[in-house]
Amino acid sequence: MSSRPIGVLDSGVGGISVLKHIHALLPHENLMYVADSKYAPYGNKTPEEIIARCMTIADFLIAQHVKVLVVACNTATAAAIGAMRETYDLPIIGMEPAVKPAAEATKNGVIGVLATVGTLQSAQFAALLESYGRNVRVVTQGCVGLVECIERGELDAPETRALLEKYLKPLLAEGADTIVLGCTHYPFVKAQIQHIVGENVTLIDTGAAVAKQLKNKLEEKGLLSTSREKAKVHFWTNSEAENAEQVTEKLWGNHVDEHRL
Numbered sequence: 089m090s091s092r093p094i095g096v097l098d099s100g101v102g103g104i105s106v107l108k109h110i111h112a113l114l115p116h117e118n119l120m121y122v123a124d125s126k127y128a129p130y131g132n133k134t135p136e137e138i139i140a141r142c143m144t145i146a147d148f149l150i151a152q153h154v155k156v157l158v159v160a161c162n163t164a165t166a167a168a169i170g171a172m173r174e175t176y177d178l179p180i181i182g183m184e185p186a187v188k189p190a191a192e193a194t195k196n197g198v199i200g201v202l203a204t205v206g207t208l209q210s211a212q213f214a215a216l217l218e219s220y221g222r223n224v225r226v227v228t229q230g231c232v233g234l235v236e237c238i239e240r241g242e243l244d245a246p247e248t249r250a251l252l253e254k255y256l257k258p259l260l261a262e263g264a265d266t267i268v269l270g271c272t273h274y275p276f277v278k279a280q281i282q283h284i285v286g287e288n289v290t291l292i293d294t295g296a297a298v299a300k301q302l303k304n305k306l307e308e309k310g311l312l313s314t315s316r317e318k319a320k321v322h323f324w325t326n327s328e329a330e331n332a333e334q335v336t337e338k339l340w341g342n343h344v345d346e347h348r349l
């Protein structure tokens with residue numbers, strides 16, 4: 089059982105930002121990553137639509153004998169993780185915007201949250217604010233269109249930069265000194281964001297924390313791989329873009345053989 093792979097899913101290529109942390113922390117774990125790019129973005133879909141997509145991908149990964157699932161998507165976690173945990177009996181790790189660490193890190197008491205509209209409108213996000221956002225001012229910003237730019241691999245294109253400036257402006261105007269990257273696509277434009285907001289603003293994302301949580305869960309369940317071999321990382325996508333594999337390679341930072349779903 090412990091030699092089985094770890095399944096990681098996202099609406100598209102964003103979860104690769106989490107996959108990198110997982111691979112760095114657990115270099116002997118075989119990984120299977122599914123990008124549901126044909127159906128991205130999830131951020132403007134109903135919870136029912138997102139649940140249906142997540143179930144389809146989870147069924148696929150479970151058929152590949154994964155030992156655990158990582159929902160490397162804030163939007164999908166908010167919409168679907170409850171239904172997934174009711175349906176499947178393997179461990180499922182999800183993620184949520186880093187409001188708690190941001191509330192601890194802020195010096196002036198103003199934090200910004202960049203996320204999808206779906207995440208910001210979810211009951212889970214409301215509960216997160218209720219638990220950890222009480223003593224700080226939280227300025228939220230839904231980033232419509234940004235995921236699509238990153239899906240195309242356009243990290244530095246004029247359209248991407250214009251969207252980032254538009255979405256960061258209100259957070260800066262409110263004086264946020266800490267900004268949460270509440271969508272797994274956004275770490276891929278972290279440098280561009282930092283350039284706009286300046287070095288004095290702290291950017292926080294959850295990839296490293298998710299990898300750590302995954303490691304703890306595998307330890308707790310006795311599922312850590314005992315292999316000392318270099319892990320295999322397999323990528324699947326249902327993207328219809330001709331350059332899908334190049335985008336994956338650009339974000340992963342290495343050669344990949346991407347399978348079509």
Ligand code: DGL
Binds near residue numbers: 099103161271
């Ligand atoms: N990567 C996703 C997230 O973390 C969702 C992006 C989307 O498909 O809208 O929220």
